Amino acid sequence: MMKTTLMNSLIIGAITSAAFSTNVQAKQVTPFTEISNVVSSESCFDGDRDSHEGFITYSLNQFKTFFGRKAQRLTESVLHKRFTKKKYEQAKTLYDCILITYKVDDVLVDGFYLNKKGVTKQQPLLIHNRGGNGLFGRSPIISILSKKNIIDAGFVVMGSQYRDNDEFGGSDINDVLTLVEIGKQVSTVNSESVSMMGASRGGMMTYMAARKLPELKSLIILAGATDLARGLTIRPEMAQVHQARIPNYETSKEALLKERSVIHWAEELNPKTPILLLHGGKDIAVHVSHAQEIAKKLKSLNRPHELVIYPNGDHGLRKNKASVDEKIIAWLKLNA
Numbered sequence: 001m002m003k004t005t006l007m008n009s010l011i012i013g014a015i016t017s018a019a020f021s022t023n024v025q026a027k028q029v030t031p032f033t034e035i036s037n038v039v040s041s042e043s044c045f046d047g048d049r050d051s052h053e054g055f056i057t058y059s060l061n062q063f064k065t066f067f068g069r070k071a072q073r074l075t076e077s078v079l080h081k082r083f084t085k086k087k088y089e090q091a092k093t094l095y096d097c098i099l100i101t102y103k104v105d106d107v108l109v110d111g112f113y114l115n116k117k118g119v120t121k122q123q124p125l126l127i128h129n130r131g132g133n134g135l136f137g138r139s140p141i142i143s144i145l146s147k148k149n150i151i152d153a154g155f156v157v158m159g160s161q162y163r164d165n166d167e168f169g170g171s172d173i174n175d176v177l178t179l180v181e182i183g184k185q186v187s188t189v190n191s192e193s194v195s196m197m198g199a200s201r202g203g204m205m206t207y208m209a210a211r212k213l214p215e216l217k218s219l220i221i222l223a224g225a226t227d228l229a230r231g232l233t234i235r236p237e238m239a240q241v242h243q244a245r246i247p248n249y250e251t252s253k254e255a256l257l258k259e260r261s262v263i264h265w266a267e268e269l270n271p272k273t274p275i276l277l278l279h280g281g282k283d284i285a286v287h288v289s290h291a292q293e294i295a296k297k298l299k300s301l302n303r304p305h306e307l308v309i310y311p312n313g314d315h316g317l318r319k320n321k322a323s324v325d326e327k328i329i330a331w332l333k334l335n336a
Helices: 002-026 052-071 076-082 085-094 141-145 148-152 173-184 201-212 228-234 238-245 249-259 289-300 318-335
Strands: 038-043 095-104 107-116 123-129 156-160 189-199 219-222 275-280 305-310
Touching: 052 076, 052 085, 052 141, 085 095, 095 141, 095 173, 107 141, 107 148, 107 173, 123 173, 123 201, 148 156, 148 318, 156 173, 173 189, 173 201, 189 201, 189 318, 201 219, 219 318, 228 238, 228 249, 228 289, 238 249, 275 289, 275 318, 289 305, 305 318
Parallel strands: 123 156, 123 189, 189 219, 219 275, 275 305
Antiparallel strands: 038 095, 095 107, 107 156
C-alpha cells in the first residue's frame, strides 16, 4: 500500500512538473512582458504563421479583411510571389516582429513592434499611424514587415491599429498617446528620441498627437488630411465616414472637423518640430492641396518643414516607394 501511494505521488509530481515546465516554455518573453498595460504579445511568426504556407494563408485573410474590395483579386499565388519563402525565412531570422494588445480607457487595442533581433542598445523610436477607419486600412503583417528599411537604418517602429470602434480622431487619439508611453518603456527604445509618421487619416492622427506631445523629434506626413471640411468639397463621400465614426457629428459638424484639421491650429504645434510632407500629385483620395495648403501655413509661421510632391504619385505612393523610403530615413537620421 505504501509503495502504491509513493508511486502515485511520484507520478503526480512528474505530471505537475512537466505541465509547469511546458507552461514556462509556452510563455514567450518579449520586450513587453513587464509592461503593465500590455495585455498580450506574440511573435508575428507564431501559431499558424510558423510556416511559410501558413503565413501566406493568414496574410491573405488579413488583406481580405482589412481592405475588402480592394483585395478581392488578391490570391495566395500572388502573395507567394510578393513574399517568397526566402523573404519569409529572412524576416523570421532577422527581425523581432511582435503583435501586441494593450489597454486604453478600458478598451483593448491592437498594435505592433518591429526591430532587429539581438539589438540591446537603445534606438530612436518611430510611431506609425495607419490610415483607414475601423477594420479597413489596418496594417497586415506583410505591411508591417515592409518597414524593415527603417529598422535596418537603426530605428524601432511601433504602430497602433486603433480601437475597433474608433472615432476618427476622437477618443482613439488616446490609442496613439498610450502607445508612445508604452514604447518609451521598452528597453531597446531611446525614450528621448521619438518621431511620428502618419499616412492619410494617420496624418491627421499624427498632427493631433503632436499637439499634445511637443517632445516629438519630427513628424512625417504621407498624403495626410489637413482640412477635413475643405476635403468634403473635393471628396463628398467622406461625409459617410464622418457620420458613422464621429460622435455628435450632425449637431457639431463644424467644430468637430476643425478639431481634426491642423490647418486651423498649426500654431499650437511645437515651433521647433520639423515636418516632412510627402504627397502624390495624382492622389484621388486626399487631394494634394491638403499638403500644399499646410505647407503655406507652416511657411507663414516660419516653421521648419519640407514639401515633396511626386507628380505622378497615387495615394499610397506605391510607385515611389524606394524614393519615399530614402527620404524618410534621411529625415529621421537628420532629426533623431
